[in-house]
Amino acid sequence: MSKAYNIAVLPGDGIGQEVVPEAVRVLKAIADIYGHSFQFEEMLVGGAAIDAYGTPLRDEDLEKCKQADAVLFGANGGPKWDNPKAEVRPEQALLWLRKGLELFANLRPVKVTDSMLDASPLKPELVKGVDLVVVRELTGGIYFGQPSKRWEENGQRHAVDTLYYSEEEIRRVVRTACDIAMSRRKKVTSVDKANVLSSSRLWREVATEVAQEYPEIEMEHILVDAMTMHIMRAPKSFDVIVTENMFGDILTDEAAMLTGSIGLLPSASLGARVKENGIRPGLYEPIHGSAPDIAGKGIANPTATILSAALMLRYSFGLENEASSIEQAVSKALSEGKATADIVRDGKALSTREMTDVIINYIY
Amino acid sequence: MSKAYNIAVLPGDGIGQEVVPEAVRVLKAIADIYGHSFQFEEMLVGGAAIDAYGTPLRDEDLEKCKQADAVLFGANGGPKWDNPKAEVRPEQALLWLRKGLELFANLRPVKVTDSMLDASPLKPELVKGVDLVVVRELTGGIYFGQPSKRWEENGQRHAVDTLYYSEEEIRRVVRTACDIAMSRRKKVTSVDKANVLSSSRLWREVATEVAQEYPEIEMEHILVDAMTMHIMRAPKSFDVIVTENMFGDILTDEAAMLTGSIGLLPSASLGARVKENGIRPGLYEPIHGSAPDIAGKGIANPTATILSAALMLRYSFGLENEASSIEQAVSKALSEGKATADIVRDGKALSTREMTDVIINYIY
Numbered sequence: 001m002s003k004a005y006n007i008a009v010l011p012g013d014g015i016g017q018e019v020v021p022e023a024v025r026v027l028k029a030i031a032d033i034y035g036h037s038f039q040f041e042e043m044l045v046g047g048a049a050i051d052a053y054g055t056p057l058r059d060e061d062l063e064k065c066k067q068a069d070a071v072l073f074g075a076n077g078g079p080k081w082d083n084p085k086a087e088v089r090p091e092q093a094l095l096w097l098r099k100g101l102e103l104f105a106n107l108r109p110v111k112v113t114d115s116m117l118d119a120s121p122l123k124p125e126l127v128k129g130v131d132l133v134v135v136r137e138l139t140g141g142i143y144f145g146q147p148s149k150r151w152e153e154n155g156q157r158h159a160v161d162t163l164y165y166s167e168e169e170i171r172r173v174v175r176t177a178c179d180i181a182m183s184r185r186k187k188v189t190s191v192d193k194a195n196v197l198s199s200s201r202l203w204r205e206v207a208t209e210v211a212q213e214y215p216e217i218e219m220e221h222i223l224v225d226a227m228t229m230h231i232m233r234a235p236k237s238f239d240v241i242v243t244e245n246m247f248g249d250i251l252t253d254e255a256a257m258l259t260g261s262i263g264l265l266p267s268a269s270l271g272a273r274v275k276e277n278g279i280r281p282g283l284y285e286p287i288h289g290s291a292p293d294i295a296g297k298g299i300a301n302p303t304a305t306i307l308s309a310a311l312m313l314r315y316s317f318g319l320e321n322e323a324s325s326i327e328q329a330v331s332k333a334l335s336e337g338k339a340t341a342d343i344v345r346d347g348k349a350l351s352t353r354e355m356t357d358v359i360i361n362y363i364y
Numbered sequence: 365m366s367k368a369y370n371i372a373v374l375p376g377d378g379i380g381q382e383v384v385p386e387a388v389r390v391l392k393a394i395a396d397i398y399g400h401s402f403q404f405e406e407m408l409v410g411g412a413a414i415d416a417y418g419t420p421l422r423d424e425d426l427e428k429c430k431q432a433d434a435v436l437f438g439a440n441g442g443p444k445w446d447n448p449k450a451e452v453r454p455e456q457a458l459l460w461l462r463k464g465l466e467l468f469a470n471l472r473p474v475k476v477t478d479s480m481l482d483a484s485p486l487k488p489e490l491v492k493g494v495d496l497v498v499v500r501e502l503t504g505g506i507y508f509g510q511p512s513k514r515w516e517e518n519g520q521r522h523a524v525d526t527l528y529y530s531e532e533e534i535r536r537v538v539r540t541a542c543d544i545a546m547s548r549r550k551k552v553t554s555v556d557k558a559n560v561l562s563s564s565r566l567w568r569e570v571a572t573e574v575a576q577e578y579p580e581i582e583m584e585h586i587l588v589d590a591m592t593m594h595i596m597r598a599p600k601s602f603d604v605i606v607t608e609n610m611f612g613d614i615l616t617d618e619a620a621m622l623t624g625s626i627g628l629l630p631s632a633s634l635g636a637r638v639k640e641n642g643i644r645p646g647l648y649e650p651i652h653g654s655a656p657d658i659a660g661k662g663i664a665n666p667t668a669t670i671l672s673a674a675l676m677l678r679y680s681f682g683l684e685n686e687a688s689s690i691e692q693a694v695s696k697a698l699s700e701g702k703a704t705a706d707i708v709r710d711g712k713a714l715s716t717r718e719m720t721d722v723i724i725n726y727i728y
């Protein structure tokens with residue numbers, strides 16, 4: 001029954017280099033228990049690749065990622081490559097990967113368990129039970145629209161970026177959101193700025209059309225500015241939130257903070273492609289970034305990356321039991337108060353490696 | 365010593381029509397006590413103007429607003445005019461006013477007083493003492509860049525918006541932020557998305573240059589996505605936040621929610637122009653919007669509009685004592701638990717008019 005799966009492993013920069021190997025250890029444990037074969041191929045990406053090759057992602061490595069069954073990604077960036085004037089920047093790797101692999105739907109689940117209530121900046125009664133997923137459009141909008149450039153004219157510097165969407169780009173990601181909502185509470189909140197942006201008016205129009213394909217789904221439309229307030233005031237009222245690339249970037253970070261720590265939050269980026277063997281390639285990454293301030297100390301929280309690996313098993317490989325096994329192991333560890341420095345309350349903070357050991361130990 | 369001041373009064377739609385007249389009553393009380401002469405000229409704007417004239421703001425009314433010493437604005441929009449496909453939309457009035465009056469700096473102070481701690485969605489220890497101002501660029505960026513349009517091609521709909529900035533547009537608003545910070549805690553947080561947007565890389569470059577003109581100011585740069593987290597987790601760490609138009613729209617609403625109610629928050633929009641008599645024209649509006657769900661019931665909270673009138677006295681007319689007089693009257697009312705339905709805790713909710721009466725009564 002078991003297949004061989006090829007996983008491209010891209011630790012990247014900062015704590016990416018510490019947490020990704022731990023998630024690989026977890027995947028190896030799963031392979032042992034369930035009798036799967038995971039092949040890992042590691043590549044340099046981001047600042048590390050700039051240092052080694054002068055580019056944040058080599059063409060041949062992008063090609064390998066396209067061939068892979070899934071990509072496990074750490075984080076990109078750090079003070080060393082922080083010059084905003086540079087032509088070559090670590091973050092480009094991630095953008096090229098998203099675009100190159102046509103990963104148009106970024107899923108960021110935010111679930112607040114009781115053990116997180118203390119850590120949340122919000123009052124516990126507001127966040128207890130929060131269980132939402134943000135579906136962010138990932139290959140369009142202002143991240144990729146052309147022109148995006150700067151120039152000089154009459155001795156003045158000018159710069160422009162372009163927010164572009166076609167109806168097809170909107171439709172496919174809103175459909176992904178609706179599909180996900182169908183297996184959840186059947187509510188979709190579409191976020192836009194239709195009172196100002198032409199692209200948002202098109203977004204709202206197409207989203208409304210898609211909603212008609214899903215008669216059971218209740219769709220609401222909320223302006224992005226108001227949405228930042230609703231997320232703080234009534235996060236429990238949301239099930240699936242769908243929005244364009246930049247708004248998604250902003251709102252997912254806000255929603256993440258409901259848990260009090262972004263060290264816990266995984267993400268999955270999916271496209272439309274399904275291979276003949278049923279594998280649906282995707283990219284999996286923690287949302288926390290490279291955290292240069294704590295990099296190299298062995299104290300980073302591996303949980304978000306481990307949970308990202310679980311999402312890989314579920315969404316790309318269809319291995320639901322294996323995914324759940326990791327998720328329950330993480331839940332168990334957290335509910336017992338096992339914690340790295342970023343989330344520890346009482347007791348001793350575990351190292352990155354120790355935290356992973358606890359989780360692996362709870363995998364059945 | 366006292367001058368005559370011409371104030372354009374634009375209630376607009378929804379609760380705008382209820383709260384603006386109350387702020388006018390407060391201004392009249394100030395005029396009586398301090399011996400000023402305020403001339404009010406009321407105009408239709410937004411949905412109300414669309415119904416009456418077929419346009420959200422007539423040219424002649426825009427002209428009158430340009431002549432006025434200050435504009436007191438209520439809110440725009442409502443379900444009646446909510447069709448995103450419409451060519452004529454209420455919100456255009458506000459955008460035309462901002463652009464027409466060249467009001468490039470939108471100031472939104474957020475101050476959490478002890479009487480608000482219960483209402484805030486955040487844990488009290490996080491918000492107690494928050495005192496920040498967001499300075500939002502208001503006449504540039506994606507709100508006004510061209511092209512902003514939709515079209516059809518090969519049977520597909522497409523839409524585009526354009527985010528454009530010149531260095532001068534960035535410089536003047538960052539300077540405004542630094543000027544404000546000089547009379548406060550001398551810290552400026554500039555927010556951008558320099559890892560993705562060309563315009564943000566220019567923003568960061570110019571902001572850094574401006575900071576060099578203010579050696580006493582400590583300037584930091586934070587990415588907009590991370591900023592949504594910092595606002596929730598450590599709002600006390602901010603003094604003055606400066607950012608481009610769309611990010612400002614989003615972040616001001618998030619910051620507003622720290623207080624638990626947007627019914628309390630005023631805003632001021634300023635340009636560079638100072639008249640010969642020292643008056644600096646500006647536009648003053650509550651940030652809450654038209655709230656169609658409670659419009660027409662006489663229960664809307666007039667506080668944000670009354671505080672906006674206070675900002676008018678301070679920033680446009682230089683009447684600091686009069687402004688403070690209103691602000692302390694509001695503080696006193698709130699700290700005594702006087703409240704409209706949106707913020708009432710124990711006791712009876714006051715009507716819009718009763719709340720204003722209490723405040724007027726406390727003006728000295």
Ligand SMILES: CC(C)[C@H](C(=O)O)[C@@H](O)C(=O)O
Nearest residue numbers: 076091094095249559560589
């Ligand atoms: C690193 C950066 C380019 C990226 C983005 O803006 O998409 C990050 O913030 C994210 O959300 O994954």
Ligand SMILES: CC(C)[C@H](C(=O)O)[C@@H](O)C(=O)O
Nearest residue numbers: 195196225440455458459613
């Ligand atoms: C009504 C709308 C056009 C406006 C904006 O987006 O600027 C509002 O949200 C605001 O913040 O004043």
